[in-house]
Amino acid sequence: MLFYSFLTVNFRNGFLFFMNIILPVVLLLLFGSVFGKQESQITVAFYSDRQLTDLNSNWNRLESIPTVEEMKEMDRDIVIIANDGKIDVYLLSSFSSVDSEVTMFRLKYASAQNEKPIVNIVENKITFKRQLSDLEYIMIGVIAISLFSVGMNAGVTLFSEYVQYGLFRRFMLTNVNRLYLLLSATGAQIITGIISSGLVIAISWLIFKVNLFISPQFIFMYLFVVFASIMVSLGLGVVLSLIFKKSASTIAQILYTIFMFFSGVYFPITFLPKPLQIVSYFTPPRYMHVLFQKVYGIDIISIQGFWITCVLFIVIGAALGSYAIGKFLKPA
Amino acid sequence: MSNNGETGSATVLEVNNLKKYYPSVKAVDDISFEVNAGEIVSILGPNGAGKTTTIEIIEGLRTKDEGEISYFGRFKEVNNEVKNRVGVCFQENSFFEDLTVSETIRLYKSLYEKSLDTKELIEIFELEEKVKTRIRHLSGGQKQRLAVALAFVNDPDLVFLDEPTVGLDPHARRNLWEIILKFKSQGKGIVLTTHYMDEAQQLSDKVYIMDHGNIITAGSPQELINSSGLESVIEFPEESSALFEDVIIAGEYAYLHTRDTVSAIRKLLESNVTNFVVRQPTLEDVFLKLTGKKID
Numbered sequence: 001m002l003f004y005s006f007l008t009v010n011f012r013n014g015f016l017f018f019m020n021i022i023l024p025v026v027l028l029l030l031f032g033s034v035f036g037k038q039e040s041q042i043t044v045a046f047y048s049d050r051q052l053t054d055l056n057s058n059w060n061r062l063e064s065i066p067t068v069e070e071m072k073e074m075d076r077d078i079v080i081i082a083n084d085g086k087i088d089v090y091l092l093s094s095f096s097s098v099d100s101e102v103t104m105f106r107l108k109y110a111s112a113q114n115e116k117p118i119v120n121i122v123e124n125k126i127t128f129k130r131q132l133s134d135l136e137y138i139m140i141g142v143i144a145i146s147l148f149s150v151g152m153n154a155g156v157t158l159f160s161e162y163v164q165y166g167l168f169r170r171f172m173l174t175n176v177n178r179l180y181l182l183l184s185a186t187g188a189q190i191i192t193g194i195i196s197s198g199l200v201i202a203i204s205w206l207i208f209k210v211n212l213f214i215s216p217q218f219i220f221m222y223l224f225v226v227f228a229s230i231m232v233s234l235g236l237g238v239v240l241s242l243i244f245k246k247s248a249s250t251i252a253q254i255l256y257t258i259f260m261f262f263s264g265v266y267f268p269i270t271f272l273p274k275p276l277q278i279v280s281y282f283t284p285p286r287y288m289h290v291l292f293q294k295v296y297g298i299d300i301i302s303i304q305g306f307w308i309t310c311v312l313f314i315v316i317g318a319a320l321g322s323y324a325i326g327k328f329l330k331p332a
Numbered sequence: 333m334s335n336n337g338e339t340g341s342a343t344v345l346e347v348n349n350l351k352k353y354y355p356s357v358k359a360v361d362d363i364s365f366e367v368n369a370g371e372i373v374s375i376l377g378p379n380g381a382g383k384t385t386t387i388e389i390i391e392g393l394r395t396k397d398e399g400e401i402s403y404f405g406r407f408k409e410v411n412n413e414v415k416n417r418v419g420v421c422f423q424e425n426s427f428f429e430d431l432t433v434s435e436t437i438r439l440y441k442s443l444y445e446k447s448l449d450t451k452e453l454i455e456i457f458e459l460e461e462k463v464k465t466r467i468r469h470l471s472g473g474q475k476q477r478l479a480v481a482l483a484f485v486n487d488p489d490l491v492f493l494d495e496p497t498v499g500l501d502p503h504a505r506r507n508l509w510e511i512i513l514k515f516k517s518q519g520k521g522i523v524l525t526t527h528y529m530d531e532a533q534q535l536s537d538k539v540y541i542m543d544h545g546n547i548i549t550a551g552s553p554q555e556l557i558n559s560s561g562l563e564s565v566i567e568f569p570e571e572s573s574a575l576f577e578d579v580i581i582a583g584e585y586a587y588l589h590t591r592d593t594v595s596a597i598r599k600l601l602e603s604n605v606t607n608f609v610v611r612q613p614t615l616e617d618v619f620l621k622l623t624g625k626k627i628d
Contacts (some may be wrong), residue, residue: 001440
């Protein structure tokens, strides 16, 4: 019932609902609409044994069929090889939806004069060290920052506002134990985080055609990152509550804004001046972003580093949360 | 309404020589009292008298420096069994504002081993129409009724009610008194702190008046009135207080306790003071006489 209460409050409280659910979607739409235009110009290289006309000017025509190694060097999202009625599509940027490009090419190829009909189309995924497109980078950033918001606001609400309003005093009179309280509070935030990030993933796909759906084999990693992200953010909320007490909520919003821009979540940190780049090392969303990139197959961190960071985040959050609950459930 | 009926005999709370000292003040200075099952005990005192500190120590919210507290004749500290058998209504109550009344009751029920039926509790406290209303949309009085309801949610044997009727209209106050008396009749020991002297007088079997961390007097309301030596009380505007030597001024009014009522009235009339009231002494007068302060 305590878990249900925390979860219910997350969706009924206007402020928490805005911060946890609405704001990530707003940021997603905002940044998506800005960077989405760039994304629509998917870079294509193609080889065709037929003469094609009226293709997009930024499509690069190849004179001969390239090898896979040559394709990797091309820095293109897709390479299309059309030869003898067969179309091979090589996806070098697997997150992007290239359906419209392939369809357009197929129509052009099929309608080329005096040629046989197309036999078939084969899509080939070339696996090598992937890089995120700008839009993918941002969408993953939105997920990271929304989880950060869910966790930090939970910490502040629990240990600043609820303490201030006397809810913890009320709990002290009952037999509720600190582990149950911690698990209920964090469990509710994790569910909220999964819903929030799921919403971002769904909207990314529906509106911007960015495929951030998690492959089944990475679901566990994804859930683990959600858990770790919530815990470390909750830990930060605890620290703010312990230091700033009544003004913790305000400080949290200031931090949220700072972290949004200086954690490298919405644009690469290298865009920032050097001194500000240092700030990013102290922002949890930066690391959360890295962990999520790993879930999406970007080798930005080793697998050992991934698990160590996750466990460290969970331990930090659990320790701080447990400490705070113990402190506030202790007689004065 | 009479409250001095039969009371149970089992002692549900016994406090002996309780002390809590802060660097600059003796908040609780060696006080002792007890509460029996089926008894309402009121603790009265001006602000800063030590009432809240005393109650919070007993509830386990504060530590004590010295003294002994015995719960239900068996336990010397607030353990899980004590928590299951104690109910509390704080002076300032807080809830999850976005839960409904029903959800809030179910939440608190879930935190105890035993509990009263949610529907029954809602009916007793007349919250039927607000069952699905979120707490933030309740009126002050409805919130207060819910807070008192939550004090009884675990069907406790010992209940602490800190200003339970504050913010209620007179009719609602009387209704709540009836509810409290009903729970008392079920054998629950109730500790009441209130600013309303009429409330304490109507409900209490025993009254403890505290000041400066001490219990300065104790007894049933009638015993305290009888032993105060007060015969009549004349209440008149404070600006005429110079007419008498031994008056107590509290707010805009002066209070004269006298056995010679006729002479005092004549003196007031001779001075053209006509807006006065003569009445029998109450618990409030006893309080005023002992502490020199009127509870605000």
